[in-house]
Amino acid sequence: MSKRIIPLIMCGGAGTRLWPSSREGRPKQFLPLFGPRSTFQDTILRIADPALFDRPIVITSEAYRFMVREQLAEIGHEADILLEPARRDSGPAIAAGAAFALTRDSDAVVLALAADHVVRDVPAFVAACRAGLVEAGNDHIVTFGVTPERPAVEYGYISPGDGLSGDVKRVAKFVEKPDLPTATRYVEAGYLWNSGNFMFRATTLLDEYRSVDADSVTTISDAVTKAGRDLGFFTLDADAFKQARAISVDYAVMEKTAKAAVVPVSCGWSDVGSWLAVWELSAKDAHGNAAQGVAVFEDTRNCHVASDGPTVALEGVDDLVVVATQDAVLVSRQKDPNNLKRLVTKLKVAAPRVTEDHLKTHRPWGSVQALETGERYQVKRLVVKAGERISLQMHHHRSEHWIVVRGTAKVTLNDQVKVMQENESIYIPIGVSHRLENPGKIPLELIEVQTGSYLGEDDIVRIEDDYKRT
Numbered sequence: 241m242s243k244r245i246i247p248l249i250m251c252g253g254a255g256t257r258l259w260p261s262s263r264e265g266r267p268k269q270f271l272p273l274f275g276p277r278s279t280f281q282d283t284i285l286r287i288a289d290p291a292l293f294d295r296p297i298v299i300t301s302e303a304y305r306f307m308v309r310e311q312l313a314e315i316g317h318e319a320d321i322l323l324e325p326a327r328r329d330s331g332p333a334i335a336a337g338a339a340f341a342l343t344r345d346s347d348a349v350v351l352a353l354a355a356d357h358v359v360r361d362v363p364a365f366v367a368a369c370r371a372g373l374v375e376a377g378n379d380h381i382v383t384f385g386v387t388p389e390r391p392a393v394e395y396g397y398i399s400p401g402d403g404l405s406g407d408v409k410r411v412a413k414f415v416e417k418p419d420l421p422t423a424t425r426y427v428e429a430g431y432l433w434n435s436g437n438f439m440f441r442a443t444t445l446l447d448e449y450r451s452v453d454a455d456s457v458t459t460i461s462d463a464v465t466k467a468g469r470d471l472g473f474f475t476l477d478a479d480a481f482k483q484a485r486a487i488s489v490d491y492a493v494m495e496k497t498a499k500a501a502v503v504p505v506s507c508g509w510s511d512v513g514s515w516l517a518v519w520e521l522s523a524k525d526a527h528g529n530a531a532q533g534v535a536v537f538e539d540t541r542n543c544h545v546a547s548d549g550p551t552v553a554l555e556g557v558d559d560l561v562v563v564a565t566q567d568a569v570l571v572s573r574q575k576d577p578n579n580l581k582r583l584v585t586k587l588k589v590a591a592p593r594v595t596e597d598h599l600k601t602h603r604p605w606g607s608v609q610a611l612e613t614g615e616r617y618q619v620k621r622l623v624v625k626a627g628e629r630i631s632l633q634m635h636h637h638r639s640e641h642w643i644v645v646r647g648t649a650k651v652t653l654n655d656q657v658k659v660m661q662e663n664e665s666i667y668i669p670i671g672v673s674h675r676l677e678n679p680g681k682i683p684l685e686l687i688e689v690q691t692g693s694y695l696g697e698d699d700i701v702r703i704e705d706d707y708k709r710t
Contacts (some may be wrong), residue, residue, distance in 0.1 A: 245373060245439065246348050247287040247296040248337035251280055251308060251355040252324060256584040256595070257514050260568035261546060265597030269356035270307050273518055273532075280308070280355040281315050286362055287351065288317065292369065294345075297322055298355075299337050305473055306604035306707070320344075322467075325478035330436075331492035332460050332484040335449055336476060338442035339464040348442040349376050352489075357435070358521060360508025368505035372439045375408045380501040381440040381448065382408065383494065385432030387506040391423035394513055394578075396434040396490075398502050399426075411500035414490065432504055436511070438489070448497045456492075459483040471708060515561040516574045519544035529554075533564075544574065568594045604707045605630055606683070617691045622676070624649075624684040629677035631705035638692030638699060640668040642676070647684035650677040673703055 255268035262268035269280040277285075287293040296319040300308050308321055322340055324333060334352050341348035351369060359365045372382040385398045394417060401412035414434060418426060438445075450457040459480045466477035485492075494500055510517050522530035522544065529537045533547030538555040545552045547564040554562065563570040572580060588595050600609040605628035612619040624630065624647075632652065642651070643665040651658050651666055652675040659679070660666060668674045670692065678684035702709060 243347075243349055243373070243377065244290075244294040245287075245292060245351045245369065246294045246341045246344065248334065248341065248350050248352045249280070249283055249296055249298045249319070249355050250330060250333055250337075250352065251298050251300040251304065252327060252333065253354075253356065255356060257580050258512070258518070259580065259584050259587075260563055260565045260570055260594060261548070263595060263597055265303070265601060266307070267304075267356075268512065269354075270304070270311060273512065274358065274521060277315065278311060279358060279512065281311050282359075283353055283355050283357065284312065284317050284319070285315060286359060286365060287353070289366065292366065293351075295319065297337050297340055299324060299333050301327070302475075307602060309472075310602075310604075320474060321472070322474045323476060324481065325476055326482050328481070328484050328486040330489045331449070331487040332456065332481065334438070334489045335446060335457060335460045335484075336464055336481070338440070338445045339461050340467075340474070341442045343464070349373065350440055350442050350445070352438045352440075354436060354511065356512055357437070358508070358510045358512055360521075361506070364505060364507040365509075368503050368507065369439065371406050371408055372501075372503040374405050375501045375503075376439045376441060376444075378404075379441060379444045380404070380408075380499050381438060381445060381494065381497060382501045382503055383411070384435045384437045384439075384509075385502040385504050386435050386509045387504055388427045388431070388433055391420060391427045392433065393417060393420055393423050394517075395511070397423075397426045397431040398434050399429070399431050400502050400504065404501055408501050408503045411494075411502050414495050414500075432502060433509075434490075435505075435509055436490070438494075444499065445493065448499060449493050452496050453485060453487075453492060456484040456487075514578075514580070515544060515546075515563065515570075515572070518546070519561065519574060542574065566599045603630075604628075606678075611687075613695075616693065616695075617689065618695050620688045620690070622684075622686050622688050624676060624678040624686075626678055626681050626683060629675060629706065631700075631702040631707075631709065632673055632675040633703060634671060634673045634701050635692070635699050636671065636701070637694035638690050639670045640674075641689040641691075642666050642668070643687045643689075645685045645687060647678060647682050648680040649684055649686060650679045651675070652677070675704075 255262035258268045270278050298319045299322045341350050376382050397415045399412040401410040463476040463481035468475045524530045528542040531545045534551045535545035536553045540554045541558045544561045550564045559574045561574050606623040606625045609621040644660050649660040
């Protein structure tokens with residue numbers, strides 16, 4: 241089959257098992273966990289061969305849309321970016337992607353991939369895609385079954401059945417995440433890890449979904465038909481999409497269909513579902529210790545450090561993961577990765593801010609980093625990308641003082657416009673409409689000092705905004 245595959249990249253998850261690096265505001269798929277690129281960027285590069293793959297579709301949320309666009313631009317790629325108005329799990333997301341693919345090709349073959357997985361052997365992955373394409377064209381829904389490297393308890397398994405073509409086989413059954421003795425038996429019996437990635441003709445997937453939940457498929461299809469276009473993004477109709485039942489594609493389709501097939505693959509795959517998985521994929525010293533950032537180990541074995549600045553020193557310990565960010569530190573046993581999800585649930589009550597975003601938050605125009613907060617004042621570092629500008633805005637409760645550190649700033653105060661250079665500053669009184677713009681060719685960097693009786697982000701009244709934020 242010579243048809244090109246339309247990749248569908250699922251990019252909406254929060255990734256709480258990699259807290260405190262991964263947070264709601266910038267989840268794990270956008271983090272450079274193993275080098276200069278994020279797992280989302282590596283996923284895009286994995287399906288970049290134009291001989292086999294068509295222009296990808298990325299399905300994500302409004303909160304992540306500018307991160308998706310920025311990270312695509314960083315690696316020189318483009319995609320159709322489809323925005324979910326609400327999280328409905330992988331079933332509706334994949335169905336929406338399939339319905340959207342049909343607007344581009346009435347006989348579309350879709351490859352649904354998670355944005356946060358790691359594949360170390362890309363040629364083996366691409367070969368599996370070629371093998372799966374044959375049976376996807378024969379109306380099978382093909383999943384990728386990873387040859388187990390160990391009896392893992394964090395993955396579901398697939399029992400392969402009769403052969404179809406080449407190495408592709410029917411799925412005899414799917415099984416849930418097992419305990420260790422059961423996982424050992426599965427591996428010995430030739431079961432495969434369920435990677436949660438799929439290939440299918442879009443019409444086949446939607447027909448199978450419709451046979452078990454016609455109402456959801458109808459509302460999802462309506463959401464695609466009524467989708468709008470805003471700032472280059474495709475926005476699913478909210479009223480229609482929210483009526484779809486929230487369910488994973490495994491429960492909605494794969495465990496019910498008679499058309500499930502599996503292509504075995506050994507490609508160094510991981511879903512990076514825990515810090516233990518990150519440690520397993522990282523380079524280690526002679527004692528099994530791995531580090532991202534500055535770390536010093538003494539009489540320490542099988543530990544993992546990920547530091548976003550602070551130097552971490554470990555002495556006389558074993559089997560620990562230590563993750564240090566600018567505002568939170570995690571110390572945990574590597575062998576108990578599932579406990580972290582329960583910990584984050586508690587943190588959402590006790591200290592919700594550290595689960596939502598970092599001190600440095602990304603904006604479509606650049607970034608804001610909190611440097612210091614006290615009673616009635618805050619100090620922040622703003623970086624505005626070349627050619628970008630913040631919204632025209634005002635505040636009821638705070639004044640601001642801007643000091644240019646690097647680059648050129650164009651500042652609007654009411655009807656006055658001033659161009660500022662490095663080491664110059666300006667004062668913005670309470671109630672004055674203002675806007676900051678970078679007219680230059682390099683990033684604009686400045687320090688912002690806020691003072692007032694209330695300093696919350698909800699005291700931003702946007703008068704005009706290039707990004708149509710409310």
